[in-house]
Amino acid sequence: MNVLIVHAHPEPKSFTAALRDQAVETLQAQGHQVRVSDLYAMNWNPVASAEDFCVRENPEYLVYALEQRRNSKEQTLAADIQQELDKLLWADLLILNFPIYWFSTPAILKGWIDRVLVSGICYGGKRFYDQGGLSGKKALVTVTLGGREHMFGEEAIHGPLEDMLRPLLRGTLAYVGLEVLPPFVGWHVPYISAEDRQAFLLSYRQRLENIEAHEPIQYPRLSQFDDRLYPLQPITL
Amino acid sequence: MNVLIVHAHPEPKSFTAALRDQAVETLQAQGHQVRVSDLYAMNWNPVASAEDFCVRENPEYLVYALEQRRNSKEQTLAADIQQELDKLLWADLLILNFPIYWFSTPAILKGWIDRVLVSGICYGGKRFYDQGGLSGKKALVTVTLGGREHMFGEEAIHGPLEDMLRPLLRGTLAYVGLEVLPPFVGWHVPYISAEDRQAFLLSYRQRLENIEAHEPIQYPRLSQFDDRLYPLQPITL
Numbered sequence: 051m052n053v054l055i056v057h058a059h060p061e062p063k064s065f066t067a068a069l070r071d072q073a074v075e076t077l078q079a080q081g082h083q084v085r086v087s088d089l090y091a092m093n094w095n096p097v098a099s100a101e102d103f104c105v106r107e108n109p110e111y112l113v114y115a116l117e118q119r120r121n122s123k124e125q126t127l128a129a130d131i132q133q134e135l136d137k138l139l140w141a142d143l144l145i146l147n148f149p150i151y152w153f154s155t156p157a158i159l160k161g162w163i164d165r166v167l168v169s170g171i172c173y174g175g176k177r178f179y180d181q182g183g184l185s186g187k188k189a190l191v192t193v194t195l196g197g198r199e200h201m202f203g204e205e206a207i208h209g210p211l212e213d214m215l216r217p218l219l220r221g222t223l224a225y226v227g228l229e230v231l232p233p234f235v236g237w238h239v240p241y242i243s244a245e246d247r248q249a250f251l252l253s254y255r256q257r258l259e260n261i262e263a264h265e266p267i268q269y270p271r272l273s274q275f276d277d278r279l280y281p282l283q284p285i286t287l
Numbered sequence: 288m289n290v291l292i293v294h295a296h297p298e299p300k301s302f303t304a305a306l307r308d309q310a311v312e313t314l315q316a317q318g319h320q321v322r323v324s325d326l327y328a329m330n331w332n333p334v335a336s337a338e339d340f341c342v343r344e345n346p347e348y349l350v351y352a353l354e355q356r357r358n359s360k361e362q363t364l365a366a367d368i369q370q371e372l373d374k375l376l377w378a379d380l381l382i383l384n385f386p387i388y389w390f391s392t393p394a395i396l397k398g399w400i401d402r403v404l405v406s407g408i409c410y411g412g413k414r415f416y417d418q419g420g421l422s423g424k425k426a427l428v429t430v431t432l433g434g435r436e437h438m439f440g441e442e443a444i445h446g447p448l449e450d451m452l453r454p455l456l457r458g459t460l461a462y463v464g465l466e467v468l469p470p471f472v473g474w475h476v477p478y479i480s481a482e483d484r485q486a487f488l489l490s491y492r493q494r495l496e497n498i499e500a501h502e503p504i505q506y507p508r509l510s511q512f513d514d515r516l517y518p519l520q521p522i523t524l
Contacts, residue, residue, distance in 0.1 A: 156335060157398030157401050161333065164388050200516070280437060
């Protein structure tokens with residue numbers, strides 16, 4: 051497989067960076083090709099703006115997705131976006147590797163999503179969920195957080211972590227057609243011992259060694275809905 | 288009331304900007320004080336980094352929340368953060384006004400959240416949810432999106448919009464103690480007529496004229512949990 055790891059942490063010596071390195075090492079040892087986008091090291095610009103487009107469908111009024119459609123078609127996206135998009139299209143597996151900030155991605159990574167998952171290529175019209183532009187590829191979210199595992203779950207204080215990550219797992223990754231694997235979670239990371247961190251790294255290595263065998267999370271399929279996207283029969287999603 | 292509107296849209300003539308202007312006008316007419324942070328116009332930096340801190344608890348290894356705690360206490364946060372934090376602490380009502388990007392905030396606004404909602408003031412230790420540092424204040428999320436209303440709901444293709452917005456409504460705004468009002472949603476905005484847009488503006492005005500009467504969404508209270516944050520009795524949250 052070709053694997054793209056998008057890494058976003060402001061501290062180069064962080065445990066999140068150790069997870070990134072563990073992934074590179076493990077996946078390469080399995081014969082996979084691995085590329086890393088280290089967003090802080092790249093000084094990635096996360097702000098979606100008119101400057102992202104070399105030509106304009108409408109120079110007077112910016113509809114971001116509309117300009118994405120035209121500029122991705124004509125290959126006139128800003129160079130930093132095109133470079134990341136090329137890596138994404140090359141990859142069979144996308145790993146997003148980050149510390150949870152406010153139950154979601156750090157802004158620098160949100161801006162990678164906003165700018166790189168371009169309309170026209172990654173999705174558009176009825177091309178989303180299982181029909182999304184990146185279908186056939188997989189995604190894994192690898193996160194660290196301060197919270198403890200018992201704070202998440204059906205009756206826990208924050209509810210299930212997967213529910214907090216819903217706009218990312220379902221609304222972003224599954225939306226563009228990726229098969230979303232269950233997240234890998236490093237709990238309570240700022241407060242645990244070096245031994246417990248090693249245990250997380252080992253568990254991550256084992257997870258990655260079997261990555262091709264893992265079942266993705268189930269999400270809606272467009273065939274469950276009519277042309278206007280009303281459900282064909284009662285379902286719970 | 289003192290009202291802070293944080294606005295994030297790359298197009299100054301956008302309908303989202305019209306909603307901002309409607310809010311300013313309506314709230315001022317009711318005698319409220321209103322300030323606006325227009326993040327694109329301010330060229331707001333959304334990237335959390337070591338540069339956000341004038342002093343360091345640990346200059347060798349960045350734990351962002353830890354440095355927030357020390358620097359907010361000593362008033363040594365970067366000037367752009369301190370300025371926004373002062374506005375936030377002045378406000379009785381925070382309005383986040385933005386177009387939905389990937390079922391969440393644009394990165395520039397996510398970076399306002401990451402950098403301004405500082406540990407030590409807005410939350411910390413057991414000071415979260417109803418015990419959060421901003422308790423007593425209210426929050427309203429005002430969004431525009433491309434999707435149609437029937438695409439959201441229990442059996443709809445994307446599920447309930449409130450579930451997609453969960454990390455923002457519950458994991459961020461309710462987490463820091465804000466009373467979160469039901470979101471105001473402008474559906475299908477890029478595709479609707481000028482008349483339909485006017486109808487949204489009117490409906491928003493009516494909503495804002497009654498803002499003090501609205502009931503907040505119910506979220507967990509710390510008194511439902513023990514000292515280790517295990518639930519005291521079975522609950523569904």
